[in-house]
Amino acid sequence: MKQAATPKLAACATLAALGLLAALVFGRAGLAVLAAPFLAIVVAGLAVARKPSIVVSLEAERDRVLEGDTLRLEIELESGVTVEALDVLVAVAPELEPVGEARNPFSTRLVAHRPLRREIRLRCARWGAFRLSPVVLRARDRLGLFVYEQTIQTGAAVKVYPREEALRALLYPRETGVFAGDVVSRQKGDGLEFADLRPFVPGDRLRRVNWRATAKRGELWVAELHPERNAEVVVFLDTFAEARRADGGTLDQAVSAAFALVRRYLAHRDRVGLVSFGGVLDWVVPGSGLLQLYRIVDSLLQSEVVMSHAGGDVGAIPARILPPKALVVALSPLLDERAARALLDLRARGFDVVVLEVSPLPFVGAGPAELDRLAHRLWMLERARLRAVYLGAGVPVVEWREGTPLAAVLQGVSEFRRSGRHAHV
Amino acid sequence: MAVDRLAGLPLVPGVLAAAAFLVGLAGLDDRAPTLALALLGAEYGTFLHLNGEEIGGATAVYAAGLVLAAELAYWSLELRAPVEVASSAIRRRFASIAATVVGAFVVVGVVAYAAGLRTGSGFVLDITGAIALTVALSLVAQLAKR
Numbered sequence: 001m002k003q004a005a006t007p008k009l010a011a012c013a014t015l016a017a018l019g020l021l022a023a024l025v026f027g028r029a030g031l032a033v034l035a036a037p038f039l040a041i042v043v044a045g046l047a048v049a050r051k052p053s054i055v056v057s058l059e060a061e062r063d064r065v066l067e068g069d070t071l072r073l074e075i076e077l078e079s080g081v082t083v084e085a086l087d088v089l090v091a092v093a094p095e096l097e098p099v100g101e102a103r104n105p106f107s108t109r110l111v112a113h114r115p116l117r118r119e120i121r122l123r124c125a126r127w128g129a130f131r132l133s134p135v136v137l138r139a140r141d142r143l144g145l146f147v148y149e150q151t152i153q154t155g156a157a158v159k160v161y162p163r164e165e166a167l168r169a170l171l172y173p174r175e176t177g178v179f180a181g182d183v184v185s186r187q188k189g190d191g192l193e194f195a196d197l198r199p200f201v202p203g204d205r206l207r208r209v210n211w212r213a214t215a216k217r218g219e220l221w222v223a224e225l226h227p228e229r230n231a232e233v234v235v236f237l238d239t240f241a242e243a244r245r246a247d248g249g250t251l252d253q254a255v256s257a258a259f260a261l262v263r264r265y266l267a268h269r270d271r272v273g274l275v276s277f278g279g280v281l282d283w284v285v286p287g288s289g290l291l292q293l294y295r296i297v298d299s300l301l302q303s304e305v306v307m308s309h310a311g312g313d314v315g316a317i318p319a320r321i322l323p324p325k326a327l328v329v330a331l332s333p334l335l336d337e338r339a340a341r342a343l344l345d346l347r348a349r350g351f352d353v354v355v356l357e358v359s360p361l362p363f364v365g366a367g368p369a370e371l372d373r374l375a376h377r378l379w380m381l382e383r384a385r386l387r388a389v390y391l392g393a394g395v396p397v398v399e400w401r402e403g404t405p406l407a408a409v410l411q412g413v414s415e416f417r418r419s420g421r422h423a424h425v
Numbered sequence: 426m427a428v429d430r431l432a433g434l435p436l437v438p439g440v441l442a443a444a445a446f447l448v449g450l451a452g453l454d455d456r457a458p459t460l461a462l463a464l465l466g467a468e469y470g471t472f473l474h475l476n477g478e479e480i481g482g483a484t485a486v487y488a489a490g491l492v493l494a495a496e497l498a499y500w501s502l503e504l505r506a507p508v509e510v511a512s513s514a515i516r517r518r519f520a521s522i523a524a525t526v527v528g529a530f531v532v533v534g535v536v537a538y539a540a541g542l543r544t545g546s547g548f549v550l551d552i553t554g555a556i557a558l559t560v561a562l563s564l565v566a567q568l569a570k571r
Contacts, residue, residue: 007456011458011459011462011495011499012495014459015462015463017562019466020558021558022467022470024551024555026470028470030480030484031466033480033485033488033533033536033537034470034487036533037488037489037528037533038492040528040532041492044528085514085518108514140503142521143525144499
């Protein structure tokens with residue numbers, strides 16, 4: 001531990017020196033008498049001071065929790081010498097708020113060779129990946145003349161997953177993939193869903209003969225079926241800008257939605273990829289399975305808005321990230337022109353794009369002045385214009401306001417896609 | 426007559442000491458308590474000088490009072506840290522302060538008694554004082570190195 005003298009030690013030593021010096025200069029023994037206890041404190045303090053060696057272990061109850069959950073940390077401290085006063089701080093991110101009776105930081109007394117265990121409860125207020133480190137220790141000796149400080153890095157970390165939105169139905173691309181899945185394909189082949197009837201041709205299996213149609217027409221007819229295939233979906237997370245207040249923001253909503261969508265798609269054996277499009281471009285190549293879920297969630301937890309004047313070119317996204325038949329589900333507050341332009345660019349390249357507009361309006365109010373209100377109205381008009389541009393390009397845009405279930409938003413997109421299916425591309 | 430006119434002189438460092446304590450406790454400057462204690466020492470020195478030096482029980486009480494003031498002042502500085510302190514820790518701290526004050530009283534008593542053995546100045550006392558001063562200064566220097 002790093003040792004440092006406290007102001008008290010400096011004061012006692014200074015007072016003792018001054019008193020003795022004054023006693024000598026002025027020839028007054030009374031001043032030496034006054035200085036004597038301060039000198040005695042310094043000498044006693046130097047004599048009893050022992051540098052403590054404290055061993056710390058920190059364990060989190062779980063390494064994965066959901067947003068809003070309470071995480072229990074157990075910290076164990078052990079020292080070779082008795083520490084009269086020990087301040088302990090587990091320097092966690094502000095998103096992990098201490099709750100309960102045990103505080104962080106806390107002060108305690110540590111008896112030599114007697115391990116001390118304390119419990120700290122943290123409420124995980126926001127999603128993200130957080131290190132439960134460092135642990136900062138500050139010990140004082142018996143007379144308070146020395147302070148010993150140490151910063152210990154622990155390996156403990158926790159991943160806080162966003163609360164999952166309840167979803168009933170998902171959005172699917174117009175073209176399905178080639179692997180088996182849960183989505184009824186438009187193609188004809190082996191499956192369960194009836195598609196059409198056609199005359200028998202050599203090579204058709206007998207089990208596909210539709211006997212009712214055969215009896216009516218007097219020749220063999222077979223039923224054609226739609227196969228069940230998987231889908232390829234790319235979640236496009238706009239991280240150029242966000243609107244937020246202390247307890248949340250558009251990025252929080254977007255990440256929460258992305259988490260729910262990815263989980264549901266992967267549960268349906270679909271192939272899912274992720275593009276975090278912002279100041280820092282990040283992606284996860286489409287894939288399926290549990291491992292893919294972990295990959296995407298890890299990437300989502302690292303999502304943050306990074307200020308940048310560069311970026312915005314979808315050409316920077318590798319081609320393998322965006323399969324041609326994939327549905328691109330964009331989660332964007334439509335605050336940054338670069339992201340808005342990129343989505344139109346994707347649409348122009350033939351991708352099936354839907355935009356879930358994470359509305360920034362609950363986070364951005366109009367100012368009190370008349371000019372502020374006018375500026376707010378102009379901004380709203382500009383947003384409406386942008387939505388019209390998207391709709392004109394055949395990209396459904398549905399506004400998602402804070403408090404509205406994501407399922408309702410997806411329903412809105414589905415309705416648009418049903419009505420506008422043949423209108424474009 | 427001159428002594429009567431100067432009877433209020435010890436009040437000057439006393440008032441300055443009170444002001445320095447206020448500055449220190451308000452958190453404006455951490456060095457202020459040290460200055461306040463030095464001023465209180467100066468106040469008592471002035472008082473002794475004006476009234477003729479008489480080291481006795483009052484000196485021991487005054488010195489113990491100075492130590493108590495120092496302990497409480499520096500404790501208040503420590504309490505500024507936003508750390509939850511258990512009531513048992515507060516009790517232990519009170520006991521520690523009480524022990525320090527009693528210890529200071531005893532030390533002052535012993536030193537006062539030793540000083541009373543040989544009143545006035547003399548070569549041996551001067552040498553002893555010089556050695557004590559050298560030790561104290563070397564301690565300060567050592568601590569400054571840390």
